């Protein structure tokens with residue numbers, strides 16, 4: 001599933017702050033300037049842009065403006081939304097724009113009531129106006145972890161460069177290099193890999209598949225190429 005960031009991040013604050021005060025969202029430690037992606041398909045309902053990132057360690061206070069995006073989505077057949085906050089200026093989307101899961105929508109940042117670079121990610125019911133974007137905080141509201149609305153990824157514009165001339169290993173251990181379109185046999189191989197990774201079986205190595213392959217390679221302690229050569233193929237035990 002696509003996280004808002006292409007790599008796994010630590011949740012610094014969840015339902016409550018360490019102080020015990022309610023937070024009802026996730027704070028994910030992410031460096032300023034990292035690309036953030038839509039966690040699911042949606043429509044940009046509202047946003048704020050143009051606020052500069054805070055100086056390191058300086059928090060301008062509770063009511064300081066920040067850059068944020070309210071993404072309107074459907075969850076369990078109902079309208080819901082995802083709030084991305086503390087973004088860097090220069091958002092990649094406009095109000096009314098439809099986005100796909102995995103699409104880059106902003107850069108992470110440190111704007112508003114924030115002391116260090118992080119993403120505040122919250123989910124709530126309904127499609128709020130800009131002014132009502134904190135409705136998830138109101139008592140009596142049903143809240144749920146942001147991850148509930150994450151959808152399985154499919155190839156979409158994303159921060160990962162598409163591998164050129166990617167190598168597909170064959171089950172006999174040989175491999176070949178392709179620079180153009182994938183052959184039918186390769187597509188079948190890619191689907192097997194995707195099945196093994198538990199992601200959408202598109203038959204193409206798109207951005208997300210390449211990313212997942214790299215993660216697997218890291219786990220296996222082999223070169224993180226995002227391509228499937230004999231070593232990776234063997235590791236998959238396909």
Ligand SMILES: [Zn+2]
Pocket residue numbers: 013023025026027119120121
């Ligand atoms: Zn937060």
